[in-house]
Amino acid sequence: MAQKAIGGYFELESRFESEYHAGLIRLNSGRNCVEYVLRANHYRKIYLPTYSCSAILEPILKLNLEIEFYAVSEELEPIQLKPIQDDECILVINYFGLKGKFISELSKHAINLIVDNTQSFFDQPIANVDTFYSARKFFGVPDGAYLSTNLFLPEEFEKEVSWNRAEYLLRRFENGALDGYPQFLKNEEYLSDLPIKYMSDFTIRILAGINYKSVITRRNQNFQYLNLKLKSINGLSFSDTEIDGPMSYPLYVESESLREELIRQEIFVPCYWPHILENFKSDRIEYKLAKYIIPIPVDQRYGLLDMDRICNVINSLL
Numbered sequence: 001m002a003q004k005a006i007g008g009y010f011e012l013e014s015r016f017e018s019e020y021h022a023g024l025i026r027l028n029s030g031r032n033c034v035e036y037v038l039r040a041n042h043y044r045k046i047y048l049p050t051y052s053c054s055a056i057l058e059p060i061l062k063l064n065l066e067i068e069f070y071a072v073s074e075e076l077e078p079i080q081l082k083p084i085q086d087d088e089c090i091l092v093i094n095y096f097g098l099k100g101k102f103i104s105e106l107s108k109h110a111i112n113l114i115v116d117n118t119q120s121f122f123d124q125p126i127a128n129v130d131t132f133y134s135a136r137k138f139f140g141v142p143d144g145a146y147l148s149t150n151l152f153l154p155e156e157f158e159k160e161v162s163w164n165r166a167e168y169l170l171r172r173f174e175n176g177a178l179d180g181y182p183q184f185l186k187n188e189e190y191l192s193d194l195p196i197k198y199m200s201d202f203t204i205r206i207l208a209g210i211n212y213k214s215v216i217t218r219r220n221q222n223f224q225y226l227n228l229k230l231k232s233i234n235g236l237s238f239s240d241t242e243i244d245g246p247m248s249y250p251l252y253v254e255s256e257s258l259r260e261e262l263i264r265q266e267i268f269v270p271c272y273w274p275h276i277l278e279n280f281k282s283d284r285i286e287y288k289l290a291k292y293i294i295p296i297p298v299d300q301r302y303g304l305l306d307m308d309r310i311c312n313v314i315n316s317l318l
Helices: 030-041 054-062 099-106 167-175 176-189 201-207 212-230 257-262 275-279 285-292 306-316
Strands: 024-025 045-049 067-068 086-095 115-117 130-134 143-147 248-252 293-297
Touching: 024 030, 030 054, 030 086, 030 115, 030 143, 045 054, 086 212, 099 115, 167 176, 212 248, 212 306, 257 293, 257 306, 275 285, 285 293
Parallel strands: 045 067, 045 086, 086 115, 115 130
Antiparallel strands: 024 143, 130 143, 248 293
């Protein structure tokens, strides 16, 4: 092992204190957390929500598992889950960080759950329930996911290297969102169909220097402010008192132009998940959720003045 160099030029400044999910398995992506769990448990079949990201299929197709889809309700909860066999599993999504309480109750009587907390980084894992998180969806890092599980694969994995994929983070920091977007897309493409690797040292160092308490407070305040201002027009109903650092504020409005107008005014809101619009008829709940839910940013980069700007734009159009 090479000796640690002392002195000379400085590396990227960062503190090394503690990660939020210290003690969990650090992997390079959420989809590889799914692969890890499926392999460790030797599952034969998986039940997936129809309202889900297409990327989740990568490890499942790779392992040649049988797939059966289940529907979700307007409350973003599974409809009529079937009893399953010991070699089968059910993946449930904590949509927008709003379904933690529901999933906790579900885990008391459902077996072989895999909890997708990629939209709920700050929910603690449930004992004896496989749970995974995505760091990239909450923080400025080029890779990274955490996995909570009781079963471990016997093999060792390579460690991810990400310094050469961090350009888009620096470009956005100095030049704005549009300048770094092409490099962001390249990084997303790189992460597709990757083998399981451990999280990069670059990402670990950044995640260990974050003030998580401050992040949670800011996200909660922004979410609650938006809900105060927009709940009267929101087609989704939920409580904002059970949130814990949510990913975004899901606004359901059946508008054909609102998303595009927000983006035109550089309020960048994604569509979860566009492939659903191609595969489902317009009268299906999955189609409506994908088309009309607008995930409004509430993250730690923004404050109440930013939330007020968003509300003003929305109210001017509706």
